[in-house]
Amino acid sequence: MSALINTAVELLKASGFYSIIANFMDEGWKTLVMLCISLLLIYLAIVKKFEPLLLLPIAFGMLLANLPLAELASTSEGGLLYYLYQGVKLKIYPPLIFLGIGVMTDFGPLIANPKSLLLGAAAQVGIFITFIGASLIGFTSKEAGAIAMIGGADGPTAIFTAQALAEHLTPTIAVAAYSYMALVPVIQPPIMRALTTKKERAIRMTQLREVSKKERIFFPILVTLIVSLLLPSAATLVGMLMLGNLIRESGVCDRLAKTAENELMNIVTILLGISVGSTASASNFLQAKTLGILFLGMFAFSMGTATGVLFGKLLCVITKGKVNPLIGAAGVSAVPMAARIAQKVGREEDPNNYLLMHAMGPNVAGVIGSAVAAGILITML
Amino acid sequence: MFIIQVVIIGILLVFSILLLLTLILMAFPKLVNAKRNNSVKEKQLDSPTQKSVPVVNQAPVPEQDYTLISIITAAIAAYRSENGENADVGSFRVVAFKRATNRK
Numbered sequence: 507m508s509a510l511i512n513t514a515v516e517l518l519k520a521s522g523f524y525s526i527i528a529n530f531m532d533e534g535w536k537t538l539v540m541l542c543i544s545l546l547l548i549y550l551a552i553v554k555k556f557e558p559l560l561l562l563p564i565a566f567g568m569l570l571a572n573l574p575l576a577e578l579a580s581t582s583e584g585g586l587l588y589y590l591y592q593g594v595k596l597k598i599y600p601p602l603i604f605l606g607i608g609v610m611t612d613f614g615p616l617i618a619n620p621k622s623l624l625l626g627a628a629a630q631v632g633i634f635i636t637f638i639g640a641s642l643i644g645f646t647s648k649e650a651g652a653i654a655m656i657g658g659a660d661g662p663t664a665i666f667t668a669q670a671l672a673e674h675l676t677p678t679i680a681v682a683a684y685s686y687m688a689l690v691p692v693i694q695p696p697i698m699r700a701l702t703t704k705k706e707r708a709i710r711m712t713q714l715r716e717v718s719k720k721e722r723i724f725f726p727i728l729v730t731l732i733v734s735l736l737l738p739s740a741a742t743l744v745g746m747l748m749l750g751n752l753i754r755e756s757g758v759c760d761r762l763a764k765t766a767e768n769e770l771m772n773i774v775t776i777l778l779g780i781s782v783g784s785t786a787s788a789s790n791f792l793q794a795k796t797l798g799i800l801f802l803g804m805f806a807f808s809m810g811t812a813t814g815v816l817f818g819k820l821l822c823v824i825t826k827g828k829v830n831p832l833i834g835a836a837g838v839s840a841v842p843m844a845a846r847i848a849q850k851v852g853r854e855e856d857p858n859n860y861l862l863m864h865a866m867g868p869n870v871a872g873v874i875g876s877a878v879a880a881g882i883l884i885t886m887l
Numbered sequence: 888m889f890i891i892q893v894v895i896i897g898i899l900l901v902f903s904i905l906l907l908l909t910l911i912l913m914a915f916p917k918l919v920n921a922k923r924n925n926s927v928k929e930k931q932l933d934s935p936t937q938k939s940v941p942v943v944n945q946a947p948v949p950e951q952d953y954t955l956i957s958i959i960t961a962a963i964a965a966y967r968s969e970n971g972e973n974a975d976v977g978s979f980r981v982v983a984f985k986r987a988t989n990r991k
Contacts, residue, residue, distance in 0.1 A: 620912035627905040634894040641890045651893075720919045729908060736904055871905070878904050882897045 525574035536788035537572055543791070544569040544783075547681070556688035560661060560779045564680060567783020580784040587784035590777055594676070597669050599778040600662035601746040606771030607873065608726070608750020609763050611841065615867040617721050618714035621821065626871025628817030629837025630879045632657040632810030637883070640802050648672050651883040653799050656683045657806025658876030659690070659840040663743060665782060667880045671887055677786035678796050682803035690843045693804070694811050698835050698851050701815045706822060708855040709830040711864045722755040733878060740881025744874065810838040814868065836865040839872035956984060
């Protein structure tokens with residue numbers, strides 16, 4: 507009988523519940539907090555639909571990583587998530603996501619209106635302003651660069667940069683980046699309205715010209731050559747983005763295009779999400795820095811929106827009212843949500859104003875712009 | 888000082904690279920479509936093509952369905968006429984139609 511009780515007690519001691527209770531004052535409470543955070547993120551992904559495709563795997567990875575004694579964190583060598591995490595550590599997953607994004611992206615509006623690229627560049631100014639802010643409040647320059655990339659509103663780029671500059675901040679940066687991308691409809695409109703007049707918001711833009719197949723095929727090759735030769739550190743992201751786009755536009759690789767935008771994209775999304783989540787251990791996540799990162803992420807996103815709109819206003823003046831400044835807000839990547847917001851805010855003033863395709867130009871330019879900004883920060887820091 | 892350097896050089900580089908791409912893309916139509924008829928010019932936004940842009944949360948308007956039916960009917964009739972399948976366009980009629988997606 508006593509042997510039976512002993513076995514039961516041993517089993518109980520080997521359980522996660524016992525581990526939490528026995529170490530409650532040290533690690534136990536932290537574990538509970540992390541499990542609550544992961545459950546909250548799962549709730550936000552499923553119920554509120556906050557970027558569920560990535561937030562759900564991230565949140566569940568976080569849950570798995572914080573299960574006591576399960577040894578599932580990315581740092582637990584030999585475990586499943588440890589090996590999956592190598593794809594993040596070696597910076598393999600984000601470029602593969604970019605390949606899929608490239609296949610899904612239509613650069614036609616950008617080719618038709620090249621000035622959109624400048625709006626995409628302007629929205630990246632928020633990244634550099636945030637870099638100053640993060641440095642001033644005590645982050646190292648590498649950490650500040652990684653945090654500032656949240657302003658690019660581009661999850662894979664933010665993760666890629668975090669891995670390169672401040673690996674320990676990757677989970678926080680990933681969660682912040684995807685959360686704010688999901689909050690685009692909440693964050694951007696007030697800034698857009700505050701920085702523009704009713705008259706500016708009601709500006710109608712002329713229809714975009716037709717883009718030939720030749721242009722569409724030359725575009726990814728040209729962008730890869732120019733950006734990669736000027737800034738080799740951006741070659742990985744830009745190269746994969748443009749490879750995906752070339753596969754799409756060439757019209758001769760339908761099977762590859764379908765695989766890249768469906769199966770490959772979905773598989774890598776799951777692996778990336780769960781791997782990033784598995785890095786969010788209590789010791790990594792429960793720090794005062796986390797709050798600072800979440801605040802700076804919001805600041806970066808807002809500044810990117812503001813600088814995009816302000817540059818849009820400048821273009822509006824230069825072109826004598828031919829550019830609606832609202833499309834500048836779409837320069838913060840977050841494809842296609844940011845472009846839809848520009849359309850929505852524009853239609854509030856004029857229900858017959860169609861800005862969506864015009865906003866798609868800066869929107870996809872933002873993807874290129876944030877990859878370039880990431881390359882610059884990685885090179886300089 | 889290093890931070891300011893990074894910011895200034897970073898912003899200048901982002902703008903320079905994207906400006907270079909902008910300039911090249913502006914010359915793109917002339918370089919790539921040298922032989923192509925360059926007659927396509929900018930039109931006003933309220934043209935039919937622009938109106939076909941998908942709009943989020945646009946309220947369904949019943950007239951749009953009839954317009955769509957008319958366009959589809961005309962296109963099918965024209966196609967059939969061209970192929971000699973049915974020179975008498977008047978005999979063609981739509982007997983039923985269904986919405987592609989559920990609208991609430």
